[in-house]
Amino acid sequence: MGRKIDMKKIEDITKCQVTFSKRRSSLIKKAQEISVCCDVDVAFVAFSPSGRISKFCSQKRKSKRSLGNFTTLKNLELQIKKSTLELQILEADLRDYEPGPEQEPSLHQLSWCERNIEQSLQRVMARKVSSKT
Amino acid sequence: MGRKIDMKKIEDITKCQVTFSKRRSSLIKKAQEISVCCDVDVAFVAFSPSGRISKFCSQKRKSKRSLGNFTTLKNLELQIKKSTLELQILEADLRDYEPGPEQEPSLHQLSWCERNIEQSLQRVMARKVSSKT
């Protein structure tokens, strides 16, 4: 599509931003299409050089609250515990970093991260429910 | 590309899988391209109907361990705490779900989720470091 370009970083700032904007749009469009046509749950995230985040999530989460047996719940709980532990370890690691003067962008990113974690778990849970149906 | 198709779920199982496979490939290719050309960190994830996960992450994480001041660390810690709390709440919510007879796919999904959480935090941390540079 368009004149061919080298697969390397576009040095011209303006050109790079334009390309990013255009490609991001079609990438998200494609993600939407595959989610609809193939009935899949997809997520796309991009951290731009300027620190901003672009994301797309096909929100086709199943409704919550559906009771059932607890056959393998132990395993699931174990995994969740492990994830929680990872978070705590990472929390400790974070102490080695310097936040810097600006704090808004990073806090936004952490907020995103937070939502991402939530959504990831929700996807897993939704998949868990649908896979047994 | 190809003969036009309706933007709706492809009912023919085989056709749907073929389409998913092909589109997934080009989607990941596009993700790789935008990550290189535009120097962005991207991630793409797809939960297929059959329960499998496809993902792509441009792994351009910054190296860890770089000391600095703790100016806004309080805020960061607060956010992390909040995320951890979310996880605990979600963990509680998980009790309302039934894992089902099959457990492998879901555990894999949780493993992915775990890695995703880790990677998300690492990206946030990396961005945190690079943004102050």
Added chain:
DNA sequence: CTGGCTATTTATAAAGT
């Protein structure tokens, strides 16, 4: 399920406004 082939439809790098 992968992998080509081909006819079409999209995506898009550049240039124009």
Added chain:
DNA sequence: TACTTTATAAATAGCCA
């Protein structure tokens, strides 16, 4: 700086192996 247009390169639906 942001659309619009244009020329070209890619992506891909339908088939076949």
